[in-house]
Amino acid sequence: MEKYDGPDSGKVRFDDPWYDALASGWGELDSTGAPAPAVPHARGEQEDRTARAADVYLEVQRSAAFQEVRSRYRRFVVPAVAVFFTWYVGYVVTATTAPDFMARPVAGAVNVAMLAGLGQFLTTFLFTWAYARHARLRRDRAALDLRWDTQELTRSVAGGDR
Amino acid sequence: MTGNHQTLALLLFSVFVAVTLGITTWVSRHRHGSAEEFYAGGRLFSPMENGFAIAGDYMSAASFLGISGLIALFGYDGLLYSVGFLVAWLVVLFLVAELVRNCGRFTLADVVAARMSERPVRIAAGTSSVTVSVLYLVAQMVGAGSLVALLLGGTSEAAQAWTVIGVGALMVIYVSMGGMRATTWIQIVKAVLLMGGTIALTVLVLVRFHGDFDQLLLTAADRSGHGKSFLAPGLRYGGDWTARLDFISLGLALVLGTAGLPHILSRFYTVPTARAARRSVVWAIGLIGGFYLMTIVLGFGAAAIVGPDAVRGSNAAGNTAVPLLALDLGGGAGSTGGTVLFAIVAAIAFATILAVVAGITLASSASVAHDLYASLRRRRAKPRSEVAVARTAAVGIGVVAIALGLLARDLNVAFLVGLAFAVAASANLPVLLYSLFWRNFTTRGAVWSVYGGLVPALVLVVLSPVVTGSPASLFPGVDLQYFPLENPGLVSIPLGFLAGWLGTVTSTEPPDEAKHAETEVRALTGAGAV
Numbered sequence: 001m002e003k004y005d006g007p008d009s010g011k012v013r014f015d016d017p018w019y020d021a022l023a024s025g026w027g028e029l030d031s032t033g034a035p036a037p038a039v040p041h042a043r044g045e046q047e048d049r050t051a052r053a054a055d056v057y058l059e060v061q062r063s064a065a066f067q068e069v070r071s072r073y074r075r076f077v078v079p080a081v082a083v084f085f086t087w088y089v090g091y092v093v094t095a096t097t098a099p100d101f102m103a104r105p106v107a108g109a110v111n112v113a114m115l116a117g118l119g120q121f122l123t124t125f126l127f128t129w130a131y132a133r134h135a136r137l138r139r140d141r142a143a144l145d146l147r148w149d150t151q152e153l154t155r156s157v158a159g160g161d162r
Numbered sequence: 163m164t165g166n167h168q169t170l171a172l173l174l175f176s177v178f179v180a181v182t183l184g185i186t187t188w189v190s191r192h193r194h195g196s197a198e199e200f201y202a203g204g205r206l207f208s209p210m211e212n213g214f215a216i217a218g219d220y221m222s223a224a225s226f227l228g229i230s231g232l233i234a235l236f237g238y239d240g241l242l243y244s245v246g247f248l249v250a251w252l253v254v255l256f257l258v259a260e261l262v263r264n265c266g267r268f269t270l271a272d273v274v275a276a277r278m279s280e281r282p283v284r285i286a287a288g289t290s291s292v293t294v295s296v297l298y299l300v301a302q303m304v305g306a307g308s309l310v311a312l313l314l315g316g317t318s319e320a321a322q323a324w325t326v327i328g329v330g331a332l333m334v335i336y337v338s339m340g341g342m343r344a345t346t347w348i349q350i351v352k353a354v355l356l357m358g359g360t361i362a363l364t365v366l367v368l369v370r371f372h373g374d375f376d377q378l379l380l381t382a383a384d385r386s387g388h389g390k391s392f393l394a395p396g397l398r399y400g401g402d403w404t405a406r407l408d409f410i411s412l413g414l415a416l417v418l419g420t421a422g423l424p425h426i427l428s429r430f431y432t433v434p435t436a437r438a439a440r441r442s443v444v445w446a447i448g449l450i451g452g453f454y455l456m457t458i459v460l461g462f463g464a465a466a467i468v469g470p471d472a473v474r475g476s477n478a479a480g481n482t483a484v485p486l487l488a489l490d491l492g493g494g495a496g497s498t499g500g501t502v503l504f505a506i507v508a509a510i511a512f513a514t515i516l517a518v519v520a521g522i523t524l525a526s527s528a529s530v531a532h533d534l535y536a537s538l539r540r541r542r543a544k545p546r547s548e549v550a551v552a553r554t555a556a557v558g559i560g561v562v563a564i565a566l567g568l569l570a571r572d573l574n575v576a577f578l579v580g581l582a583f584a585v586a587a588s589a590n591l592p593v594l595l596y597s598l599f600w601r602n603f604t605t606r607g608a609v610w611s612v613y614g615g616l617v618p619a620l621v622l623v624v625l626s627p628v629v630t631g632s633p634a635s636l637f638p639g640v641d642l643q644y645f646p647l648e649n650p651g652l653v654s655i656p657l658g659f660l661a662g663w664l665g666t667v668t669s670t671e672p673p674d675e676a677k678h679a680e681t682e683v684r685a686l687t688g689a690g691a692v
Contacts, residue, residue, distance in 0.1 A: 057676065058676055070682070080256060089413075096409050099395045099396035108380070114238070124251070124252060128252070128444055131256060132441070146683075146687040146689065150683060151689050
């Protein structure tokens with residue numbers, strides 16, 4: 001895989017990885033946002049390159065760095081989805097099948113149902129906060145590095161001999 | 163006295179319409195006519211702007227007036243209903259928003275078609291997206307007709323019909339002239355107005371009870387005539403087992419349907435990155451959660467201050483609870499404060515409807531032009547001509563929605579909204595989740611999972627008590643009622659997932675490993691995202 005050493009590759013890289021607008025200008029995009037066509041020398045070569053570009057994604061998918069990002073994402077999302085979905089379905093089923101339990105008073109006018117309902121709001125806010133924090137601290141940086149590497153690789157495969 | 167609110171409300175309606183038309187003209191001055199501009203507004207909205215726009219797209223008049231009305235009439239069961247609308251956003255945040263932003267360009271079908279044989283998948287996903295949008299649109303149009311007529315005091319058929327036609331014409335103008343950019347700004351303005359109005363009313367209710375929420379609940383329970391059971395579930399959804407199962411079905415549809423609504427998915431394409439999409443959902447969850455918490459106060463406040471009997475007397479479904487509450491909080495009928503608050507609430511409800519219908523019209527015109535037209539014509543439409551098709555499609559969808567809105571005038575709005583969510587959860591969510599997360603998913607699986615959710619959902623509704631076989635149904639004279647529930651979600655959502663699995667395992671074509679790798683890498687890293 002030859003290294004792409006165009007005139008601006010050094011300039012763009014990681015000026016400020018946290019600035020969102022920067023990312024939108026990356027990659028080989030023309031004004032309509034579709035991937036810019038590679039510059040093929042011959043028809044046969046283009047197919048060959050498409051195949052090699054597909055290999056890039058397979059290669060990245062098998063890389064340790066990507067597997068780490070994916071497992072961090074899954075280790076958070078799978079248990080979190082299981083917990084909030086069970087909690088919500090449990091809440092709805094209890095409210096419809098056991099209204100007497102839900103009507104049990106706790107303090108003043110507040111009963112179990114009211115606490116459970118407000119608890120749903122509270123847990124939704126907490127899950128949102130936890131997910132955003134987890135993604136920001138544990139995934140964003142690594143995903144951004146991978147995005148850059150992947151685009152470098154596809155670029156060098158697709159139009160490297162220019 | 164009534165003449166006063168009507169004049170003022172009409173004046174405020176006109177101001178809002180003028181402002182939104184101004185936004186549309188101003189925005190279309192800068193338009194480039196590219197697909198990127200028309201469907202995604204140039205993709206440069208900030209997370210906060212998009213968060214407000216998502217909230218503006220999602221919180222319909224059914225939420226503002228409908229849920230607080232339900233709480234005013236049935237107490238806790240209204241709150242139970244609103245929880246699903248919020249919790250649904252966790253599905254969007256965790257599983258959908260970022261990945262869809264990274265993989266797609268304009269529509270749901272983009273995400274699925276990237277891995278599959280493009281044509282059949284686009285036709286299937288496009289069809290189900292248009293179906294969901296039209297159902298949701300009709301619900302909003304019917305709501306608009308009855309609501310505006312009610313608020314303006316004109317309950318005549320003609321007033322309702324003209325409202326539906328007017329709303330339809332306005333949404334077509336916004337969308338076909340201003341595209342996503344105008345729609346987004348209208349939604350932002352509406353979200354700000356709605357939040358401002360709701361906060362003001364909530365503060366007034368709490369001040370009336372000296373900040374004592376407990377006292378508010380006790381007074382509401384007292385005035386409702388149901389006593390303590392007003393504060394516990396069961397008054398509305400606690401009848402026989404069919405009614406209870408029906409509510410569980412609705413709850414499932416609400417929580418899983420949001421992530422499959424085309425007009426919500428298309429909002430993620432208006433920001434530059436997946437990270438911005440995530441942050442906009444966080445904003446939206448904050449706004450939507452805060453809003454539903456305040457509707458609880460407004461609903462119980464209406465029960466405590468106005469009283470369920472007065473609410474029911476004005477509108478049997480409870481839709482006028484908040485306007486009546488505003489009238490009372492402002493100083494009662496005849497006072498200047500009451501008149502002004504009433505007119506403001508009416509104008510906010512109108513703004514809410516306009517912003518929501520514009521978002522849905524835009525999303526469905528994108529599905530028609532980008533998915534259906536592009537696949538069915540078998541030629542690569544250039545971006546420019548695709549936008550022209552989308553503009554025409556917006557007009558066509560507007561006409562269809564007006565016609566259906568006039569026909570379905572007597573249908574229950576909440577039922578139509580529940581149905582749209584059920585179809586979205588059955589037809590759109592399974593295919594989306596399978597494409598993003600299942601390695602062996604194939605084209606046949608994708609097509610089967612869309613139709614396997616869409617067809618049962620629609621057929622079960624036709625066979626339900628809503629359409630035939632009960633005194634309240636559309637055709638009470640005929641009896642085709644074979645399915646007891648009004649909401650099909652409980653059956654059709656599992657069927658959608660099952661059909662996708664079945665189609666995949668019976669498929670002769672091997673799953674494309676390279677394309678799966680591409681989808682997975684792009685989804686999680688944003689490589690190659692537009």
